Amino acid sequence: MRRPRQQRTRGNRDSAPQGSSSSTSHQAPPRQLSQTLDINTNLGEGYGHYKMEGESDVLPYVTSANIACGAHAGDPLVMEAALEEVRYYGLSLGAHIGYPDLQGFGRREMHLSTSELRATILFQLGALSGLARTLGFEITQVRPHGFLYRQMTSDPRTAAVVAKAVSEYDRWLVLIGPAGSSLQTAGDRAGIRVAGEAWIDRAYDANGHLLPHSHSRAIIKNPNEILNQAASLIRSGTVTAIDGTRVQLDFETLHLHSGMAQARQVAEQVRNMIPHAAALTAEPFTLDGNESNELAFGVY
Numbered sequence: 001m002r003r004p005r006q007q008r009t010r011g012n013r014d015s016a017p018q019g020s021s022s023s024t025s026h027q028a029p030p031r032q033l034s035q036t037l038d039i040n041t042n043l044g045e046g047y048g049h050y051k052m053e054g055e056s057d058v059l060p061y062v063t064s065a066n067i068a069c070g071a072h073a074g075d076p077l078v079m080e081a082a083l084e085e086v087r088y089y090g091l092s093l094g095a096h097i098g099y100p101d102l103q104g105f106g107r108r109e110m111h112l113s114t115s116e117l118r119a120t121i122l123f124q125l126g127a128l129s130g131l132a133r134t135l136g137f138e139i140t141q142v143r144p145h146g147f148l149y150r151q152m153t154s155d156p157r158t159a160a161v162v163a164k165a166v167s168e169y170d171r172w173l174v175l176i177g178p179a180g181s182s183l184q185t186a187g188d189r190a191g192i193r194v195a196g197e198a199w200i201d202r203a204y205d206a207n208g209h210l211l212p213h214s215h216s217r218a219i220i221k222n223p224n225e226i227l228n229q230a231a232s233l234i235r236s237g238t239v240t241a242i243d244g245t246r247v248q249l250d251f252e253t254l255h256l257h258s259g260m261a262q263a264r265q266v267a268e269q270v271r272n273m274i275p276h277a278a279a280l281t282a283e284p285f286t287l288d289g290n291e292s293n294e295l296a297f298g299v300y
Contacts, residue, residue, distance in 0.1 A: 036278040037234070038195070038253035039271065040064045040143065040176070042096050044082030045073040045105075055082075057264040058256050059089045061271035063279040066094030066143040066176075069124035072106025073098075079128060083135055092279030093132055094176070097124045098145035106146035107213065114161050121165040141195070141280055142166050143176040153181040153209065163190035174282045179251035180208040193282035196251035198239070200230040200270065201260040206245040217242055223262040230254070230270045253280060 041059070044067040045052040052073075059065065067082045068074035074082075074096075086093050098106035100120055112120065129139055144152060144162060152159040159177075163186035166175050171192055177183035179196035187194030201220045203211045211218040220226050232238055233254065241247050254274075256267050271277065 036276055037274050038063050038092075038280045039256060039274065039277050040066060040094060040141075040197070040253050041256045041258060041267075042066050042068070042143075042145075043085065044068045044078050045096070046078050047073055047075050047102060048078075052258070054258045054263055056085060058258050058267040059085060059091070061267040062091065062256055063277050064092035064094050064141060064253075065089075066096035066141070067128055068096045068098070068145070069128045071098045071100045071120060071124055072096075072102065072104075072145050076127075076131070079131055083132055087135055087137065092140045093128075093137060094141040094143050095125050095128045095139050096143050096145050097121055098148050101146075106148065109147055114157070117158070117161050118165045118168075121162060122169055125166070125169045139170070139173060140282075141174040141176055143197075149178065150210075150212070152183050152186075153178050156182055156186065159183050159186035160189065163187050163192060163194070166190070167192045172282055174280045176253060176280075178210060179249040193280075195253050195280050196249065197253050197255050198233050198249050198251040199255050199257070200233065200266075201226045201257055204239050204241050204247055204249075206241045206243050206247065208239075208241075208247045208249055211242065221261050223266055226260060226266055227269055230266075231273060234270075234273050 039062040041055075041062045043055050043059075043065040045055070065082070065086050067079055067086070070079065083093070099110040099112070101108055101110060125139065125142070132138060148158070148162070152162060159182055163175055163183070166173050167190040174193045174195050175183065175187055176195050176197050179198050181196075184194050199210065203215070203217050203220055205211060220229065229239055232240070233249065233251070237251070238246050238248050254270070256270065257263070260266060
């Protein structure tokens, strides 16, 4: 039987933080695409003496935080400190998994065998989960990072390995990936819930794909443009691609990057646009006998 989820320890996350100010220039009406929307951010992406500045600034305005698990960033002490922040703010806990590439911050192209990729994912989930349980709570979602995140969009094998590894570890976990990607198929086959993600400070092409970091217009640097994209996503689920095309995205969570322009102010205004923001939840799919056998993970 599934263990009950640990109750969060601080406040009601269904409303905007007390004392936050609303903005009149970027207001969005209540979201019509679904009842609720998760707001996630990344946390603990330092290592040793190296810290990622500004990570804590957006925490009062999100509903979930994904902690780096020691592959692309993070170490035991950094992870433990990040977990304390997650507990303090009453957030849902995500595992931020990536390729083992501290020097390249997980953004360099890397190709592992199926067994290597599976093992490194399970290793990262186990590391974060072990620390989290000492504080009395569990991982709720898994968000890949960097090249692994991008690779899942175009490589069905990678998407399948990631989804199956997550399912093998815990089929109650939600796998977050790029909105509109082929990851949904991999999640369905692995018997786990997949949640599409939209970015407010990244540009999209006409196919609904994020522009690569190497593109000169990949990052939206103007705070007003970031807020306009956020309002469009929250109001209608659409973004304007770089060629002017209006693109519909299927997503359940918004990503707030702590490194975006005026991150604290932008995060506060985005949270005010989503008064009923709520973290993601999941339960395993019901599978027939053949599908259950396929999920024995003897063969990928």
